[in-house]
Amino acid sequence: MNKLAVTIGNLTLKNPILTASGTFGYGNEYAPYFDVSALGGLISKTITLNPRAGNAFPRIAETPSGMLNSIGLANVGIDAFISEKMPYLRSLDTVNIVNVAGFTIDEYTEVVQRLEDVDGIDGYEVNISCPNVKEGGVAFGSNPNITAKITANLRTITTRCLIMKLTPNVTRISDIARAAADAGADSVSLINTLVGMAIDVRTRRPKLATITGGLSGPAIKPVAIARVYEVAQAISLPIIGIGGIMNADDVLEFMMAGATAVQVGTANFIDPDVCMTIINDLHSYCEREAIQSVGAVIGSMIM
Amino acid sequence: MKKTIPTDSSIHTGEVLFNKEVAPGICRMRIFHDEIARTSLPGQFINIRVSNNMEPFWRRPFSIHATHADEHWFDILYRVIGIGTQKLAFVKSGEIINFVGPLGNHFIADPAITKTSLLVGGGLGIAPMVILAHYLIQRNIHPIVFYGVRSQSELCSLPDLQALTSDIYIATEDGSVGQTGYITESVDAFLRQQTQYNELNIYACGPNPMLDRLGQIAELYHVPCQVSLETLMGCGIGACLGCGMKTRNSEKPYVYVCKEGPVFQAGEIDFSE
Numbered sequence: 001m002n003k004l005a006v007t008i009g010n011l012t013l014k015n016p017i018l019t020a021s022g023t024f025g026y027g028n029e030y031a032p033y034f035d036v037s038a039l040g041g042l043i044s045k046t047i048t049l050n051p052r053a054g055n056a057f058p059r060i061a062e063t064p065s066g067m068l069n070s071i072g073l074a075n076v077g078i079d080a081f082i083s084e085k086m087p088y089l090r091s092l093d094t095v096n097i098v099n100v101a102g103f104t105i106d107e108y109t110e111v112v113q114r115l116e117d118v119d120g121i122d123g124y125e126v127n128i129s130c131p132n133v134k135e136g137g138v139a140f141g142s143n144p145n146i147t148a149k150i151t152a153n154l155r156t157i158t159t160r161c162l163i164m165k166l167t168p169n170v171t172r173i174s175d176i177a178r179a180a181a182d183a184g185a186d187s188v189s190l191i192n193t194l195v196g197m198a199i200d201v202r203t204r205r206p207k208l209a210t211i212t213g214g215l216s217g218p219a220i221k222p223v224a225i226a227r228v229y230e231v232a233q234a235i236s237l238p239i240i241g242i243g244g245i246m247n248a249d250d251v252l253e254f255m256m257a258g259a260t261a262v263q264v265g266t267a268n269f270i271d272p273d274v275c276m277t278i279i280n281d282l283h284s285y286c287e288r289e290a291i292q293s294v295g296a297v298i299g300s301m302i303m
Numbered sequence: 304m305k306k307t308i309p310t311d312s313s314i315h316t317g318e319v320l321f322n323k324e325v326a327p328g329i330c331r332m333r334i335f336h337d338e339i340a341r342t343s344l345p346g347q348f349i350n351i352r353v354s355n356n357m358e359p360f361w362r363r364p365f366s367i368h369a370t371h372a373d374e375h376w377f378d379i380l381y382r383v384i385g386i387g388t389q390k391l392a393f394v395k396s397g398e399i400i401n402f403v404g405p406l407g408n409h410f411i412a413d414p415a416i417t418k419t420s421l422l423v424g425g426g427l428g429i430a431p432m433v434i435l436a437h438y439l440i441q442r443n444i445h446p447i448v449f450y451g452v453r454s455q456s457e458l459c460s461l462p463d464l465q466a467l468t469s470d471i472y473i474a475t476e477d478g479s480v481g482q483t484g485y486i487t488e489s490v491d492a493f494l495r496q497q498t499q500y501n502e503l504n505i506y507a508c509g510p511n512p513m514l515d516r517l518g519q520i521a522e523l524y525h526v527p528c529q530v531s532l533e534t535l536m537g538c539g540i541g542a543c544l545g546c547g548m549k550t551r552n553s554e555k556p557y558v559y560v561c562k563e564g565p566v567f568q569a570g571e572i573d574f575s576e
Binding site for chain 1: 313352360362535538545547555
């Protein structure tokens, strides 16, 4: 039996390591660095109905133990995604989760409807938490009613695994998680980036063209752990933890706080083979600790 | 322009053979690595993990400056400017450095068309010109180097260039050596004196205003001009979408320097911003 296997809705992941949307392109960018099929699952760059060029530059800024980004959901659009990106993703021996976004409530339905006819997709992660777009994004994900509405709409059109990606830029994330759970989501993933900002003190200009952006990297890990713990107390769905994971210990920390699986994001930029290293280290951990299933780690924090 | 990556990049480690200041605030580092020495092409870069802790967080990209296949080494040239290069400057001979590469596309040379190339480097933009001059000579293309700096003390790697070509034009902003002024004006003056342009081309690397001006000059004389761009990079492998430059093509408003570049035709890029 595979000790690292975990279950999210109707999906069995061969290990709990997923890639965070927006940090792993459409997968092929990382093919030179490790066998991408070794992943528990691959979550691709957010797809919208129409192609998007993205925000003005500069879009990224380095910060202590992390970075700010304001990419603005730059993506090839759904048609090019299906024709140009899906053949590679389909060829992989891993779970394919497509991250989707819309700028109206109906647009989410429209995007998922288009993808329903496409083979090789195992689930959807619904981005209701992007801090870098004017319409939709975090405005939807910070409202429990809209979150419930989008979730319920998608639930009626798909039996594929439905994961709602939540923002930490809210008063109480567990309220949003509960709304998603009650409306039929299979899982929630958290946290998306925290709104942040940096100024170049020499030029007095903001380091991002959009002034504010999303903070990611190890700097946000303690915030993410706290939010995962909070949501794990509130709902019974499997949780996918995200935020600053750099190594296997970070993964175990998220799982002990209540996550069933995790996403590795910004770390992919630093070490393009970091997911492989983490998966190997998780194997070693289970051997060393004589753990039969990594699932035993979930929510195992000792109080 | 060809956009493919000629050699798949990988994560490597290599021993530092030396790391020394070659001009005030400018260092040259030599890294022992057979594969990069043999396979990297002019214009490509490596992305160095400067520190194992989180400061700096990102890797730092450096153009490949020179290679020696038989001696299995390659060099980078860098200005000590921020936290990344400050830490890099402390790396000692014998230490092992972690880097990803070779990354990016490369300068294209076609000996069937081009007989003479103008290699224009502004400041640290001289970095890819040594490996490029070597590459061109192997293809029977004559390199003429145009090297612009603020002041004589900033000149680097002149012996490397002199070993490859006797045609080297220098311009300094303060007039301490060579022509006084910008190197772009030396290129303009050179081109003005020519009678034939169809066997010439330009390769350039340097500050964006220099590349912008050079693109205009190249257009004036109908000489092809490839430019290597420098931007902030988050990942270096085409994933973070942070390293864009504006283009003149409304269908594709941005290009990503790390993967689609760093080398572009000068006419593709909108330097106005």
